[in-house]
Amino acid sequence: MNGSILQKTAADCAEELPGARLEHPFGPDWEVYKVRGKVFMLMTEVPGRPVVILKADPGEALALREHNSHITPGYHMNKxxxxxxxxxxxxxxxxxxxxxxxxxxxxxxxxxxAEQPVDPHTYGGGIRAAR
Incomplete structure (x- = not known):
């Protein structure tokens, strides 16, 4: 998957999540997705490469980085x-x-x-719901 398709796929997914909103608080070069005012995804370009920056559980983040060379510590974020x-x-x-x-x-x-737009333990039946 190339970088522009990566960003389109990520944006399409984010836009379907309940309560998610796109903002541009850092200018037009940064797309920032938030839920109830809290950031969960950022998109920008790092010298010529489109990237998606995401929050991750520290253990899962480490495993993802170990198994995929295209996943690295968060750019300009807590690594x-x-x-x-x-x-x-x-x-x-x-x-x-x-x-x-x-x-x-x-x-x-x-x-x-009261602020949760969905139950994070059951939403979508994904990885978290299986735990």
Missing amino acids: KHWITLEGGDGVDETLVEEVVTDSYLLVVSHLSK
Whole structure:
């Protein structure tokens, strides 16, 4: 998957998540997706390479980085809690949708119950719901 398709896939996924909003607080070169005011995804270009920056559980982030050379520590973010995803071999639509949804659910799980647009433990039947 190339970088522009990566960003389109990530944006399409994010836009379908309940309560997600796109903002541009850092200018036109940064697309920032938030849920209830909390960031769960950023998109920009790192010298010529489109990237998607996502929140991740530290253990999952480490495993993702170990198993895919196109996943690195978060660009301009806390390296333990954020990952950067760029296009390349092994990066497909399923992986992108999973990491975007996981980032969203991780942020939602830290909101108060009243603020949560979905139950982060059951939404979508994804990785978190299986735990």
